[in-house]
Amino acid sequence: MPKANVDTPTPPSAPELSHVQRSAVSELLRVSPVADDLARRFEEAGFRLALVGGSVRDALLGRLGNDLDFTTDARPEAVLRIVRPWADAVWDVGIAFGTVGCRKAAAGDGGRQDFQIEITTYRSEAYDRASRKPEVRYGDTIEEDLVRRDFTVNAMAVALPRKEFVDPHHGLEDLAERVLRTPGTPEQSFSDDPLRMMRAARFAAQLGFEVAPEVVAAMTAMADRIGIVSAERVRDELNKLILGAHPRRGLQLLVDTGLAAHVLPELPALILERDEHHRHKDVYEHTLTVLEQAIALEEDGPDLVLRLAALLHDIGKPRTRRFEKDGRVSFHHHEVVGAKMTTARMRKLKYPNEQIKEVARLVELHLRFHGYGTGEWTDSAVRRYVRDAGPLLDRLHKLTRSDCTTRNKRKALALSRAYDGLEERIASLKQQEELDAIRPDLDGNEIMEILGIPPGPEVGTAYRHLLELRLEKGPLGRKAAVAELKDWWAARS
Template identity: 80%
Template sequence: MPNANEATSALSQVQDRAVSELLRVAPVADDLARRFQEAGFSLALVGGSVRDALLGRLGNDLDFTTDARPQDVLKIMRPWADAVWDVGIAFGTVGAQKEARVGDTDRSFQIEVTTYRSEAYDRTSRKPEVSYGDSIEEDLVRRDFTVNAMAVALPEKRFIDPHGGLKDLAERVLRTPGTPEESFSDDPLRMMRAARFAAQLDFQVAPEVVAAMKDMAGRIEIVSAERIRDELNKLILSPHPRKGLSLLVDTGIASYVLPELPALHLERDEHHRHKDVYEHTLIVLEQAMALEGDGPDLTLRLAALLHDIGKPRTRRFEKDGRVSFHHHEVVGAKMAKKRLTALKYPNDLVKDVSRLVELHLRFHGYGTGEWTDSAVRRYVRDAGPLLSRLHKLTRSDCTTRNRRKAAALSRAYDQLEERIAQLQEKEELDSIRPDLDGNQIMEILGIKPGPEVGKAYKHLLELRLENGPMEHDEAVKALKEWWAAQQG
């Protein structure tokens, strides 16, 4: 824990950052606040916006709270904003977009104004029951964590911090305004939010909060799959996902929302003949993140997280003392599809992640020998548009501490990528097709559309993969020879 001087210095630094950030958005925030004031209402910047301002990372998304009811908010916002939407009005939230000039640049602000409220779940409902409050203090006590329970009243810029959020922010710790049990009873999803903020902000979670998460883990079942998915995405896409995932596993929450992850804690046999699959998975996730390049990639990160989930179901102790996980990639792909579907992920993402899980061992199946043209074509064809991600996932899956072995695997994959590039120059690997299309097949064989056309197409595709492109006459000859054999 920091000493008194360090704490005072940290508080001073976050306050300085906040002043700088709030001055940056002042033209928009103050203008809106004056309109609420003229209508007889109060307005305050609140929650994540204040927290991010104090951290020096306030963006163009601004959250406000007010004593005005939603219909009054709409009346104030519509003449002022460039666009207004009320999809969240049932929860007391009105959204808006406002274009404004800040300094020398034009900015587009995404704004949400929410009426003072309190909300709680009952034990049979998946949706919060919303009731409106009459004071900002009443609103703040219902917030999830103290670092999100601060506000700045506008336009006077009066700082409101009844629960010591500024101190907790300086100490980088997550606590709840009231008791954790009350907070998590109000909305059990807050238990996942604790893990998400730990991962996003690299904060520690207070011991009493962790204890409540362990005691109340089962309450997460009342939350809808969609809300859990959205929170999980934010966690996985954060800078420190290991921190959040470990907290979910340690508190037992992962056993309800992503049970395949804690299941990777396989019991080690007495001779330790296989590595810790859970720890290996978290390392693979971090190594995949290091290869992303253009920002967080949800598909790649999910594939890294789920790539070995088939191992618990396929583990076998062989007679020679080895431990095997035969076909765990096939089993894992099916498990990934089932879990992601249950969490309501989009079909395309489910398909891509499952395919990456299925293919993540393909490279090792070829051994360390020279890659043939045929093997390269099939590897590229099977990966399709996921080839770049498969490269990253396969490289990330090497977590051996044996430097010579790791270097050999890296060189082998370098060679594969070189072979792909070489063949790419000669052939269109990204769109491998037979040398004759369906219409040509029907014309040459004198047949109508039907199963035979598909079989012929598949045969020519196999020839293309095995031997590379053929001249037209050569392809026609091969087709006729195949057809004659079918007739015989």
């Protein structure tokens, strides 16, 4: 599409692309105080500056935030000279890849706002087949820069300060059709950076876009190329996909193209074969449904730990599957095996240790509710459930409720009522006891004083005994706890 200059914003009209352009300009007016000021500084220094990529795409979609991406013909050292006197803060951690970052506060319609800005020199990059790092080469024109972008919807720019729209690869048309295509051939694009295959799935999950058939074909043929990309970059794309509005769409694309077999092989492994003698639920479809149901229960925005736990909660089933003599299929202890597999996979993907512990713990506990049976819960069982879940209790509630995907309405209603009863029981006990921080009635110092023993393993043994009593009987009070401790010590002696 040729360059176009649009000065007057009007309400967007999907069939008329010029109106969509004007909608983008309307979005740009909000960020003009900072964008135009920066562009003029580049112009005065003899360089060009354009808003580019996701920022333009999001402006066209009416969802431009305060994170702004720019491209320029200025080399990184020149960019630093221009922005250092202007920005509130500057960082150059990405300068080896031609990117300079900065932060700038500016007044706008909604008051003073902080803008996070990245400015990247026109460039092209490609992976060596045996390397995990791209080779960066600088370019001289914006058209040269745009052709190396991942998808046409991200290969549009708005030259500033004149607001000249640049779209040489018909990204605006693809945006209107909600389809992902590459500026050049998908094979060349994915060869340059194999992570773009993951990005296709991520954008499908975030934006709900379709992926063009030729792009899907290239992803399928080149899936093994993802192996040269670092685990950290793969993890970051996977997280964005899972946190998207339509994660099922992105995950299915990963599985269908074979990418999941390289980055998350436990997911396609859930597609267990069926036969006429051993019928069972489709664990893969069940997992995607559990994920969607967990998302529906989120209260404060996307929760990565909850979503990962929902996605991984049944990955132990293929390893524990057994065909019983009566024709049933069992998965005994799959939650324990699944927790270990979760830990191993998340470590390979370089997740933070705390997230690994939280997700693995939820996977391990997700069947605990069913293990108590349908009878009345004892106070001791409730205390242990709360103690074992700890700060993950709210997420465990959501995961357990989401794990019910039966089409049997009577069974589903019974499970829901049973869990309602559990939550009511927890709330009732919380009013009586400090369930959120269950501890013995006596601490270590008191134990040593009462028993007349020095610090050592026996203090820990005594503490654990009192904790078990606390879980079983509830708060004892100091007098009763002292008596219990002395009786236990005498019997032990």
